[in-house]
Amino acid sequence: MHATARFLDRLSFGIDRLLRAIALVGLVLMVAFISLQVVARYGFSAPPAWTEEAARYAMVWVGLLGAAISYRAGFDPKLVKLPATLPRPLLALAALLRGAAVVIFLGPILFFCFFGPGLNPERSFLARNLYTTAESFDMPTIFVAVTVPIFIIAIFLHGLAHCARGLATLRTPRPERDFNALDHA
Numbered sequence: 001m002h003a004t005a006r007f008l009d010r011l012s013f014g015i016d017r018l019l020r021a022i023a024l025v026g027l028v029l030m031v032a033f034i035s036l037q038v039v040a041r042y043g044f045s046a047p048p049a050w051t052e053e054a055a056r057y058a059m060v061w062v063g064l065l066g067a068a069i070s071y072r073a074g075f076d077p078k079l080v081k082l083p084a085t086l087p088r089p090l091l092a093l094a095a096l097l098r099g100a101a102v103v104i105f106l107g108p109i110l111f112f113c114f115f116g117p118g119l120n121p122e123r124s125f126l127a128r129n130l131y132t133t134a135e136s137f138d139m140p141t142i143f144v145a146v147t148v149p150i151f152i153i154a155i156f157l158h159g160l161a162h163c164a165r166g167l168a169t170l171r172t173p174r175p176e177r178d179f180n181a182l183d184h185a
Contacts, residue, residue, distance in 0.1 A: 005168035012161035023065040030058035050136040057144045064147045068154035106152045113149040
């Protein structure tokens with residue numbers, strides 16, 4: 001179990017680093033497009049039509065990839081923060097419930113990315129965006145829509161790695177607390 005947990009954790013870490021790099025590029029592009037828009041609008045009174053839309057698409061990439069990055073880092077919103085001193089089985093149950101909530105919420109979205117009504121892949125979210133182009137420049141919107149399954153798959157992978165780490169530590173005995181050390185602190 002420890003080897004599987006280590007593999008999943010390394011994979012999750014690598015995916016996280018890749019997503020961070022892509023999100024950083026998206027953030028730089030978004031700021032550059034907005035800056036160009038502002039300079040062209042107020043400096044030359046002739047803003048290009050495509051900059052606003054390009055900045056919006058970069059924002060979608062940054063936002064969705066940022067959600068996956070936040071999930072791995074543990075910055076996602078939690079209803080209840082449980083103390084680490086609770087019994088391990090209770091913490092494992094809480095982690096299982098958290099993982100189930102993520103799968104219940106994001107699973108159908110991921111499903112409909114690839115399948116439409118009647119399990120028809122031609123009517124899926126991605127397929128519909130394959131034939132749609134951006135309004136102000138000739139680019140299929142699939143390049144924006146593909147971020148949805150990417151961020152969901154990344155979150156699922158991060159969650160799986162987190163569960164594997166938790167299960168691996170469940171099998172490792174917890175060190176006994178040294179109450180005498182607390183008296184000297």
